[in-house]
Amino acid sequence: MKGPSPNPRLHEIPEASLRRLPIYYRFLQQMVLNGAFQVSCADLARGLGLDPTQVRKDIEMTGIVGKPRVGYLLTDLVRWLENFLGWNRPKGAVLVGAGSLGSALLGYERFRSHGMEIVAAFDIDPEKIGQRVHGREVQPLMFLPDFVRRTHTLLGVIATPAAAAQPVADLMMSGGIRAIWNFAPAHIQAPPTVILQNEDLYHSLASLSFKLENRLGVAPAGNGIRYAEDN
Amino acid sequence: MKGPSPNPRLHEIPEASLRRLPIYYRFLQQMVLNGAFQVSCADLARGLGLDPTQVRKDIEMTGIVGKPRVGYLLTDLVRWLENFLGWNRPKGAVLVGAGSLGSALLGYERFRSHGMEIVAAFDIDPEKIGQRVHGREVQPLMFLPDFVRRTHTLLGVIATPAAAAQPVADLMMSGGIRAIWNFAPAHIQAPPTVILQNEDLYHSLASLSFKLENRLGVAPAGNGIRYAEDN
DNA sequence: ATGCAATCGAGAAGATTTTCTCGATAAAGT
DNA sequence: ACTTTATCGAGAAAATCTTCTCGATTGCAT
Numbered sequence: 001m002k003g004p005s006p007n008p009r010l011h012e013i014p015e016a017s018l019r020r021l022p023i024y025y026r027f028l029q030q031m032v033l034n035g036a037f038q039v040s041c042a043d044l045a046r047g048l049g050l051d052p053t054q055v056r057k058d059i060e061m062t063g064i065v066g067k068p069r070v071g072y073l074l075t076d077l078v079r080w081l082e083n084f085l086g087w088n089r090p091k092g093a094v095l096v097g098a099g100s101l102g103s104a105l106l107g108y109e110r111f112r113s114h115g116m117e118i119v120a121a122f123d124i125d126p127e128k129i130g131q132r133v134h135g136r137e138v139q140p141l142m143f144l145p146d147f148v149r150r151t152h153t154l155l156g157v158i159a160t161p162a163a164a165a166q167p168v169a170d171l172m173m174s175g176g177i178r179a180i181w182n183f184a185p186a187h188i189q190a191p192p193t194v195i196l197q198n199e200d201l202y203h204s205l206a207s208l209s210f211k212l213e214n215r216l217g218v219a220p221a222g223n224g225i226r227y228a229e230d231n
Numbered sequence: 232m233k234g235p236s237p238n239p240r241l242h243e244i245p246e247a248s249l250r251r252l253p254i255y256y257r258f259l260q261q262m263v264l265n266g267a268f269q270v271s272c273a274d275l276a277r278g279l280g281l282d283p284t285q286v287r288k289d290i291e292m293t294g295i296v297g298k299p300r301v302g303y304l305l306t307d308l309v310r311w312l313e314n315f316l317g318w319n320r321p322k323g324a325v326l327v328g329a330g331s332l333g334s335a336l337l338g339y340e341r342f343r344s345h346g347m348e349i350v351a352a353f354d355i356d357p358e359k360i361g362q363r364v365h366g367r368e369v370q371p372l373m374f375l376p377d378f379v380r381r382t383h384t385l386l387g388v389i390a391t392p393a394a395a396a397q398p399v400a401d402l403m404m405s406g407g408i409r410a411i412w413n414f415a416p417a418h419i420q421a422p423p424t425v426i427l428q429n430e431d432l433y434h435s436l437a438s439l440s441f442k443l444e445n446r447l448g449v450a451p452a453g454n455g456i457r458y459a460e461d462n
Numbered sequence: 463a464t465g466c467a468a469t470c471g472a473g474a475a476g477a478t479t480t481t482c483t484c485g486a487t488a489a490a491g492t
Numbered sequence: 493a494c495t496t497t498a499t500c501g502a503g504a505a506a507a508t509c510t511t512c513t514c515g516a517t518t519g520c521a522t
Contacts, residue, residue, distance in 0.1 A: 014479065018441055019434045023418055026433075040499060048418055053481060060501070068487040068499045085437050086444040100335035107331050110416075114433055115440035154443060179443045181435070185341075187254055187279055195442045197435055202257075202345055203250045204412070204428055206316050209346035210249055211426045212385060212410045213317040245509060271469060284511055291471070299469045299517040 017058040022114075023048060024055065025081045032074055040071030087115040094148060094177075096168045097159035098123040098131070098138045101183055105159055106134040116155060120147055124164070141171070148175030155179050162186035248289040253345075254279060255286065256312045263305055271302030318346040325379060325408075327399045328390035329354040329362070329369045332414055336390055337365040347386060351378055355395070372402070379406030386410050393417035 027047055031039060041059055045052035059072075062084045066072045082088045095102055095118050105111075106118055123129060124141040131138050139147070147153070156172040158165055158180060165184035172180060179195035182188055190196050255275055262270060272290055276283035290303075293315045297303045313319045326333055326349045336342075337349055354360060355372040362369050370378070378384070387403040389396055389411060396415035403411060410426035413419055421427050 013441075015438060016479065018438045022431065022433045022437045026416070026418065042499075049420065051481070053483095054479090056500070057480080066500055067489090068501085069489050069497075071499070084441070086440045087437075089444070091440065091443060100331070100338050104331035104335050108432070110433075111436070114436050116436060155439075178446075179439055181439055185257070187257065189280065195439065197439050199432070199435055200253065201339070201430070202253045202341075204430055205342070205345050205347060206253045206318075207246060207249045208386075208410055208412055208426065208428050209317045209322065210244075210315070212322060213320070215409075247509065273469070282511070284513095285509095287470070288472095288510080297470055298519090299471085300467080300519050302469070 013061050017061050020050075020054075020058050021062070021081055021085060024059070025078065025085075028074060028078050028081070032078065036074055038071050039074050039077065040066075043071065085115060087113065090115055090117045091155050092117055092119040092151060092153045093155035093157055093181075094119065094144060094153050094172070095121045095157040095159060096123065096141065096144065096172070097161075097164070097184075098125075098128045098133055099159065099161075102159035103133050105157060105183075106136060118157065119151070119153065122147075141168070144171055145175035148172065148177055153177065155181070158182045158184050158188075160184050244292050248292050251281075251285075251289050252293070252312055252316060255290070256309065256316075259305060259309050259312070263309065267305055269302055270305050270308060271297075274302065316346060318344065321346055321348045322386050323348055323350040323382060323384045324386035324388055324412075325349070325351045325353065325375060325384050325403070326388040326390060327353045327372065327375065327403070328392075328395070328415075329356075329359045329364055330390065330392075333388075333390035334364050336388060336414075337367060349388065350382070350384065353378075372399070375402055376406035379403065379408055384408065386412070389413045389415050389419075391415050 024044055027044060028039060031043075041056040042052050044050070044059075045055045048055075059066075059077075062080060064072065064077060064080045079088075090112050093116050095105060098106075098121050102121065102123075106121060111117065118136070121133060121136045121138045122141045122144045123138050128138050129140050148156075153175075154177060156169075156177040156179070158168050158172075160168055162185050165182060165186035165188055169180055169182070169188045169190060173190065173194060177194070179197075180188065180190065181197050181199065183199045185200050185202050188196060188198070258275060258278055259270060262274075272287040273283050275281070275290075276286045279286075290297075290308075293311060295303065295308060295311045310319075321343050324347050326336060329337075329352050333352065333354075337352060342348065349367070352364060352367045352369045353372045353375045354369050359369050360371050379387075384406075385408060387400075387408040387410070389399050389403075391399055393416050396413060396417035396419055400411055400413070400419045400421060404421065404425060408425070410428070411419065411421065412428050412430065414430045416431050416433050419427060419429070
């Protein structure tokens with residue numbers, strides 16, 4: 001492995017591939033713990049029950065080059081993925097909504113090693129303001145735009161009730177937030193310059209509920225193993 | 232609208248469409264509150280910033296038939312979707328892991344009106360066993376298989392640390408669980424007869440982190456508005 | 463009544479994603 | 493050294509999903 005340059009034709013990485021990389025990443029870390037030294041796409045595919053070609057395409061997409069008959073050096077690949085995904089460059093984030101979900105998110109230590117660090121929490125509820133949640137003091141929502149501006153924070157996490165989602169998003173954007181991770185069950189409008197990702201549990205529940213009633217355990221065609229419908 | 236029969240060629244509903252239906256559903260409910268009476272796919276598309284044809288295809292997929300020049304009767308469509316997704320037939324679920332995420336999930340009142348009711352919570356931690364969380368007493372994990380068998384529960388929710396995910400899944404399946412909603416950041420192996428859905432935050436974080444670093448706010452081609460990258 | 467405009471429904475075309483196939487390469491065995 | 497085998501890389505084919513296009517139908521305005 002040479003440069004730490006996650007270069008390739010950036011725009012052309014399928015969302016689907018992007019979302020599979022963490023699966024590989026986790027499996028690779030496990031292999032490291034098990035003392036392995038190198039790894040092939042076939043190993044990954046076997047271990048995870050996925051199609052080998054798909055794994056190869058995904059890995060290939062990140063621009064790393066492997067050696068025939070061998071695969072990749074394990075530690076190289078792990079570091080390559082970390083770098084490709086930006087997980088070795090934590091980005092600060094603000095969170096709004098210190099309810100049960102928000103608190104749970106504030107407790108996720110491992111976000112930091114996955115590219116995100118929640119540096120401040122905000123709420124509009126006077127009861128919650130001033131409380132400390134997992135080491136961060138909950139601040140009044142109105143301080144948010146200024147905080148974001150001062151700290152050049154780019155990432156915002158919304159963990160409010162549905163009704164608050166849009167106003168909160170607007171407030172975030174007014175301060176300069178460029179990417180929003182929305183856990184509220186609401187549809188947010190934002191200009192296309194802002195990256196918006198919805199983590200709406202009801203979407204998943206729809207799929208799950210439907211499949212359960214219609215017994216669509218199924219597997220994606222062909223092979224044998226596979227399994228998860230990832231997110 | 233006639234029969235409450237969510238019939239159509241079941242297998243052939245794209246996952247992507249399925250996951251958009253809740254978005255429509257929510258928007259429709261809002262319209263009901265606003266006193267609207269009927270709705271067209273174009274209305275939905277406009278209101279949500281989506282492609283009108285896509286909305287039409289999605290709705291069509293559920294088998295409801297509309298009237299040209301009018302669209303659909305609002306209440307009919309809402310009920311049709313509820314029925315199609317199975318949201319008017321709550322299915323019992325067991326949850327394992329009464330940590331902060333598990334507790335948050337136990338507090339989601341609205342799951343019940345979206346097809347799922349968490350009827351029992353389990354944990355392996357003696358500290359947690361016996362505690363009441365949002366009205367349910369946390370039971371010892373070992374009681375799970377029997378509970379599942381007795382109550383014919385089909386749905387299991389995993390909110391444990393990663394390491395516990397696979398053993399818990401196995402325990403669930405041993406009791407007869409047919410669908411697993413996995414919130415642990417771990418890859419679960421299960422036979423294809425079991426419906427498995429991963430809600431792995433790190434997958435989303437990968438996508439989000441990558442896009443933020445590469446400024447891919449972008450919009451899916453064409454039109455103007457649009458916005459969310461839905462889950 | 464008649465024409466016009468909005469909408470559904472459905473097929474066709476286009477884009478995207480997954481899977482298949484094969485040549486090139488490097489390691490291991492003979 | 494030579495053959496065999498596992499693997500990567502990449503192009504082709506297939507499947508899936510999205511977008512375009514158009515005819516049919518219905519309500520509204522004239």
